[in-house]
Amino acid sequence: MSSALKEMTRIEAVTFDLGKEKLRDLSVALHALTPQSNQTSWHILNPRGQHAVAVGVTVPVGIHIDGHVGYYCAGMNDGAVITIEGNAGPGVAENMMSGIVHVKGDASQAAGATAHGGLLIIDGNASARCGISMKGIDIVVKGSVGHMSAFMAQSGNLVILGDAGEALGDSLYEAKIFCAGTPASLGADCEEKTMTDEDRAILAALLERSGAKADVAAFKLYGSARTLYHFHVDNAGAY
Amino acid sequence: MSMCGIAGLFLKNRDLEPELGALTAGMLSVLTDRGPDSAGFAIYGAGTPGSMKMTLRAPVGFDFAALGHALQVGVTLRDDHAVALVPVAREVDVRAKLAASYPDVAIVAAGARMELFKGVGLPELVSKRFGLEGMSGSHAIAHTRMATESAVTTQGAHPFSTGPDQCLVHNGSLSNHNDIRRVLMRERMVFETQNDTEVAAGFLSWKLREGAKLDEALTAALDTLDGFYTFVVGTESGFGVLRDPVACKPAVMAETDDYVAFGSEYRALVDLPGISKAKLFEPEPAKVYFWERAA
The missing domain is CATH 3.30.70 (Alpha-Beta Plaits)
Structure with missing residues (x-):
């Protein structure tokens, strides 16, 4: 940004109280934002577990949500930095394209599901199916994840500082899973891989970006054994 | 039943007992959009x-x-x-x-101690008809139903009770209930409907009748019942929660020194006293949760 442009740009902070105002009005206001808008700092109060808070934002604004949210918070985010001061319900940041979503508490099921890009940071635990069918997102979970996490994950990185539940990385494609704790079990076609310098650099950068205090050397890398990519006629009898 | 909402509240602090009905009615009403077809609740008040x-x-x-x-x-x-x-x-x-x-x-x-009421209609209207707001007690379990497996009738509404002071509500659907019903009928258990949830309730009642404790009965349910489910169950002095191993159906719990609360979503818990300081957690799949109160 040039200094002249910087002088022209005034950051305008907006406070939106969902205890008093309607969620739909918030969505309309967020969807009306343009990249030129001065309203770049949003503070959302009293979400009270409502669903679909700050969904479909397509501009690089900051959104701070003060409390627990319900289903699909920050879904389809494309460029915003969204912080949740609490827990998130199922499907937080599902189908994110870009930007950052930071959950300060725990996340429920299917966090970051099908997301194409951006960074999802979860300070607490994520429950089942974290990163299911992820397609390029980076997810850092500072606690543990539940069963079937990274199921059919296609690309991107899932970093888990704690443990993982049953069937981690089942039917995995080319996403990378870094886990510092112990997976209860690996899913079909998921196996431990040898970490390269390139992998270590990816992991170190994600730990740094998400403020996670962990040593790269503590992690193991899991990836696809690539045996499920093609149909094998020898298996025909199994069906 | 497939979509559905569940609210449960088990008080540890007896001073809150006069407010049990009002708190439960509030939780039930919030869950209307998870189950607008019918509703019901069981409440454990004073006995004589x-x-x-x-x-x-x-x-x-x-x-x-x-x-x-x-x-x-x-x-x-x-x-x-x-x-x-x-x-x-x-x-x-x-x-x-x-x-x-x-x-x-x-x-x-x-x-x-248990009283049980259920009916067709919006949950808020159902709880008003029966005067839930004015009721007191030690624990209550409520349900809002979106019917998928059997008709929208009063009989098909939850909770189901198949034993003294025992009730069960369910979010999910069972796939082997016809088999289990036949087995239980041979054990002289009686069923009023073709509903899958009634079979789950009957299974637990049968286990309790045979001398199992509630947590043991719930553990046995994990081995026997096939399908997906989140159950919340009540007995005269106990309150239990069980989710199937895949954990299809949502569940959030809150615990404070005063109570243990269950909600299909956090929204149902948001108006409980002291919720901002409660320990919030999602019950783990295939794990029996059970609270009992000394008589």
Whole structure:
């Protein structure tokens, strides 16, 4: 940004109280934002577990949500930095394209599901199916994840500082899973891989970006054994 | 039942008992959009030594006062339900008379402390009809139903009760309930409907009848029941939660020094006292959660 442009740009902070105002009005206001808008700092109060808070934002604004949210918070985010001061319900940041979503508490099921890009940071635990069918997102979970996490994950990185539940990385494609704790079990076609310098650099950068205090050397890398990519006629009898 | 909402509240602090009904009604109402077809609740209020409560249901306009007079039992009217206070020694006699002379009257539930009400309609209207807000007690379990596996009827609404002071609500659907029902019928368990949830309730009641504790019965359910489910169950002194191993159905719990609360979503818990300081957690799949209160 040039200094002249910087002088022209005034950051305008907006406070939106969902205890008093309607969620739909918030969505309309967020969807009306343009990249030129001065309203770049949003503070959302009293979400009270409502669903679909700050969904479909397509501009690089900051959104701070003060409390627990319900289903699909920050879904389809494309460029915003969204912080949740609490827990998130199922499907937080599902189908994110870009930007950052930071959950300060725990996340429920299917966090970051099908997301194409951006960074999802979860300070607490994520429950089942974290990163299911992820397609390029980076997810850092500072606690543990539940069963079937990274199921059919296609690309991107899932970093888990704690443990993982049953069937981690089942039917995995080319996403990378870094886990510092112990997976209860690996899913079909998921196996431990040898970490390269390139992998270590990816992991170190994600730990740094998400403020996670962990040593790269503590992690193991899991990836696809690539045996499920093609149909094998020898298996025909199994069906 | 597939979509559905569940709210449960188990008080540890007896000072909150007068507020139990109002708190439960609030939780139930929030879950309307998870289950607008029908609703119901079981509530564990004060008991009367030597007597048991029999919750009855009859078509609108039925003269429960006359029934009470004829059977010589005290009756408290609540819309199309009534709670009869029956001396324990007369339970068999009253049941026989109801079966013989009152074909329109269904026994919804029986127990020392539990009362159970359910009906078709928006949850908020159902709880208003029965006056939930004004009720007190130690614990309550409520359900909002979006029917998928059987018809929208009062009989198909939750909770289901298949044993004294026992109730169960369910979010999910079972796939082997017909098999299990046949097995339980051989064990002299009686079923009123073709509903999958009633089978789950019957299974637990059978285990309890055979001497299992509630947590043992829930553990046995994990091995026997196939399908997806989140169950919340109540007994005279206990409150339990169980999710299937895949954990299809949502569940959030809150615990403070004063209570343990269950909600299908956090939204249902948001108005509970002290919720901002509660320990919030998602119950783990295939793990039995159980709280019991000393008598």
